[in-house]
Amino acid sequence: MNAIFTRTSVRKFEDRPVEKEKIEKLLQAGFVAPSAGNQQPWEFYVVTKRETIEALAKTSPYAVSAAKAPVVLVIAARKDVIFPGITDIDCAIATENLWLELEELGLGGIMMAVSPVPDRIEKVGKILNLPDNQYTFALLPFGYPVGKKPQVDRYDAKKIHWVE
Secondary structure (H helix, E strand, C coil): CCHHHHCCECCCECCCCCCHHHHHHHHHHHHCCCCHHHCCCEEEEEECCHHHHHHHCCCCCCCHHHHHCCEEEEEEEECCCCCHHHHHHHHHHHHHHHHHHHHHCCCEECCEECCCCHHHHHHHHHHHCCCCCEEEEEEEEEECECCCCCCCCCCCHHHCCCCC
């Protein structure tokens, strides 16, 4: 899987829509993520409505670049799960799957954390009118990247500890 070594955070997107077939393929990657007890606590909201995207971009000072994305995927988490303490971890794993699949599809995006910040969770929940049994985990704005920078090599041997 080369995507893990080439994926970068993308904040600038071409002004063109993403094909529905690519969005479906992306969602498939999210659904195959492992989860504790196979609880699959995620719900995915595919946002393409311009006004809603612009509102989502205002929910955090770090979400501004989402405003120009053709699609924002909102990863929501269900509260009615077997292992609630693991829900955010499960959603993070699904988000990584999504992010890697973006690279495979020739797209780019960036994960914007919403959880565990209560005011961000509330703002996004109101915009999408999420049901009471869900909360927002993250935003994943994506599209066709403008330019592509190489991934920085972050391998750090000093952080590896062999216990033999």
